[in-house]
Amino acid sequence: MDFFQPDFLKIETTLKRHFASHISFVNQVSSHILFAGGKRLRPLLTVCAARLCGYEDDDVYDLSAVPEYLHAASLLHDDVVDAGEMRRGKTPAYKIWGNNAAVLVGDFLYARAIELATRFEDIRIARSISKTVALMSEGEIIQLLHAKVPSFDEDTYLDVIYRKTAALISTSCRIGALMAKGSLDEIEAVSNYGLYLGQAFQMVDDVLDFTADSNEFGKLTGTDLAEGKLTLPIVVALDKAPRKKRDKLMSLLCQGFTSSSDFLWVKELLMETGGIHYTIKKARTLVESACESLDIFSDSIIKTNMKIIALYVLERKK
Amino acid sequence: MDFFQPDFLKIETTLKRHFASHISFVNQVSSHILFAGGKRLRPLLTVCAARLCGYEDDDVYDLSAVPEYLHAASLLHDDVVDAGEMRRGKTPAYKIWGNNAAVLVGDFLYARAIELATRFEDIRIARSISKTVALMSEGEIIQLLHAKVPSFDEDTYLDVIYRKTAALISTSCRIGALMAKGSLDEIEAVSNYGLYLGQAFQMVDDVLDFTADSNEFGKLTGTDLAEGKLTLPIVVALDKAPRKKRDKLMSLLCQGFTSSSDFLWVKELLMETGGIHYTIKKARTLVESACESLDIFSDSIIKTNMKIIALYVLERKK
Numbered sequence: 296m297d298f299f300q301p302d303f304l305k306i307e308t309t310l311k312r313h314f315a316s317h318i319s320f321v322n323q324v325s326s327h328i329l330f331a332g333g334k335r336l337r338p339l340l341t342v343c344a345a346r347l348c349g350y351e352d353d354d355v356y357d358l359s360a361v362p363e364y365l366h367a368a369s370l371l372h373d374d375v376v377d378a379g380e381m382r383r384g385k386t387p388a389y390k391i392w393g394n395n396a397a398v399l400v401g402d403f404l405y406a407r408a409i410e411l412a413t414r415f416e417d418i419r420i421a422r423s424i425s426k427t428v429a430l431m432s433e434g435e436i437i438q439l440l441h442a443k444v445p446s447f448d449e450d451t452y453l454d455v456i457y458r459k460t461a462a463l464i465s466t467s468c469r470i471g472a473l474m475a476k477g478s479l480d481e482i483e484a485v486s487n488y489g490l491y492l493g494q495a496f497q498m499v500d501d502v503l504d505f506t507a508d509s510n511e512f513g514k515l516t517g518t519d520l521a522e523g524k525l526t527l528p529i530v531v532a533l534d535k536a537p538r539k540k541r542d543k544l545m546s547l548l549c550q551g552f553t554s555s556s557d558f559l560w561v562k563e564l565l566m567e568t569g570g571i572h573y574t575i576k577k578a579r580t581l582v583e584s585a586c587e588s589l590d591i592f593s594d595s596i597i598k599t600n601m602k603i604i605a606l607y608v609l610e611r612k613k
Numbered sequence: 614m615d616f617f618q619p620d621f622l623k624i625e626t627t628l629k630r631h632f633a634s635h636i637s638f639v640n641q642v643s644s645h646i647l648f649a650g651g652k653r654l655r656p657l658l659t660v661c662a663a664r665l666c667g668y669e670d671d672d673v674y675d676l677s678a679v680p681e682y683l684h685a686a687s688l689l690h691d692d693v694v695d696a697g698e699m700r701r702g703k704t705p706a707y708k709i710w711g712n713n714a715a716v717l718v719g720d721f722l723y724a725r726a727i728e729l730a731t732r733f734e735d736i737r738i739a740r741s742i743s744k745t746v747a748l749m750s751e752g753e754i755i756q757l758l759h760a761k762v763p764s765f766d767e768d769t770y771l772d773v774i775y776r777k778t779a780a781l782i783s784t785s786c787r788i789g790a791l792m793a794k795g796s797l798d799e800i801e802a803v804s805n806y807g808l809y810l811g812q813a814f815q816m817v818d819d820v821l822d823f824t825a826d827s828n829e830f831g832k833l834t835g836t837d838l839a840e841g842k843l844t845l846p847i848v849v850a851l852d853k854a855p856r857k858k859r860d861k862l863m864s865l866l867c868q869g870f871t872s873s874s875d876f877l878w879v880k881e882l883l884m885e886t887g888g889i890h891y892t893i894k895k896a897r898t899l900v901e902s903a904c905e906s907l908d909i910f911s912d913s914i915i916k917t918n919m920k921i922i923a924l925y926v927l928e929r930k931k
Binding site for chain 2: 316318320321372375376394395396398399400401402403405406407409410412413414416418421422425426428429431432433435436437439440
């Protein structure tokens with residue numbers, strides 16, 4: 296995606312401009328998560344959606360910082376909640392500075408992001424953003440409750456990933472279209488593009504937790520499994536596996552950790568039952584739907600590039 | 614303050630209307646903090662400020678829920694950070710449902726509050742609210758850093774209480790005036806009223822931590838001291854006490870807990886050095902300034918009642 300290089304540079308500069316608190320400790324913790332090699336997918340989508348709807352000014356980069364700050368804030372809190380071991384290839388903030396610092400700096404970043412969103416005159420931007428934050432925290436809560444009383448079905452899964460991941464990716468696109476004063480159809484179209492893309496993104500993430508090289512992935516593999524998280528390959532495996540294997544998988548999910556031999560056993564089961572295959576296929580269908588959502592726009596370089604982003608989401612290795 | 618009874622009833626109804634998530638667990642945790650006998654000072658101020666600026670519609674109650682939700686969200690997070698033992702006379706949420714639930718439900722309440730703020734057309738409302746949340750989290754962070762490297766002076770103290778307490782109380786007033794489409798002078802006047810009132814409120818809180826009946830207060834007394842928190846009576850005592858007593862006080866502040874004999878010793882010292890007296894006097898001056906801020910408004914029942922609120926803040930026992 297080399298043709299996005301100029302955008303990435305401007306996104307990076309803008310992210311550095313707005314995040315700062317005058318408390319240097321806040322900046323230290325924020326920088327740790329913000330400048331640790333994130334993919335910048337969300338800001339890129341904001342910029343692309345605005346461009347697709349005909350917006351040409353550079354202040355869209357300011358707006359594009361909003362979803363990235365929200366994302367960083369949610370990662371700070373999620374790592375506290377999940378007691379994650381590795382994030383973007385680094386030790387998570389809560390392990391270095393403590394839970395308290397991670398919670399409070401997360402709060403600060405949420406607030407700063409929303410404040411930035413309110414600087415734009417169109418109130419629908421701040422409205423979308425704050426609704427999305429509520430959805431994101433609900434998604435984490437459903438996941439938390441689920442870890443205590445495991446229940447695995449595809450509908451619950453889709454609900455959780457909508458809240459946790461797809462809503463913010465969809466909103467990243469929506470606010471770009473809002474800034475561009477797109478028509479209602481255009482706003483709807485780019486929001487759907489983001490929604491399908493976000494769902495596909497999470498499904499690919501689920502698969503990478505089993506198949507990725509953990510150095511390249513930036514997180515440890517097998518952690519979703521160890522935390523008993525609801526992922527689509529597991530949902531499928533539980534549905535398709537013969538009773539005995541199903542029971543073993545269920546008990547592994549409940550115990551809160553997995554040995555490497557258990558991990559390999561589960562990975563094998565996911566292949567056998569078609570859990571990995573089903574998930575990849577589903578992600579591919581979603582990426583196709585994402586691309587089709589853009590059909591209402593006439594052909595352009597930016598439209599083509601947004602389809603390339605969709606394909607990147609499918610083929611990413613980290 | 615019986616004449617506010619009709620307002621309190623409407624505030625209570627409105628608080629119940631907007632907080633709900635469709636996840637019942639979220640409602641359970643939110644209710645625990647939201648409906649545990651809070652004073653409803655912040656929503657009352659929003660309503661009063663709007664009325665003072667001539668606003669008569671009842672949708673101001675919807676707006677008044679915003680600062681109360683923010684306040685509840687911050688209490689959920691603060692209790693996690695401070696490991697508080699008692700809140701509004703009850704066991705704090707994190708002790709019942711765990712840190713994770715308290716963090717995530719706090720996030721949800723923050724987001725819901727800001728979302729509610731964006732429902733009003735005037736973008737300055739959402740802007741004030743999100744700026745205030747950023748200030749509040751910075752205030753908690755300064756306090757957290759301070760607990761590790763104690764430094765006690767009145768300027769740092771004023772900075773912390775501005776962020777932690779006074780900013781939100783001032784904003785509660787400001788958004789009422791914004792909704793009423795008050796003039797810039799009017800907005801400024803009620804914001805100042807809230808600012809002075811908020812500072813006085815915190816100073817009274819500092820004193821109550823030493824002098825209150827803990828059943829009536831709804832929190833344990835002596836906790837600020839045990840947590841080494843920066844309070845004004847302590848700032849004064851450190852400045853005025855003879856060297857030996859100063860050293861003993863400093864070491865008590867650093868150790869992270871206090872026995873009841875130490876607590877009584879400190880209380881005695883605060884009397885001797887005039888720390889309690891100075892703080893009460895300062896709070897009284899601030900309450901006078903708060904009342905004077907309202908001078909630009911012509912006399913009315915609501916103006917008188919707002920002065921009564923200011924006096925209540927000074928004389929409250931909980």
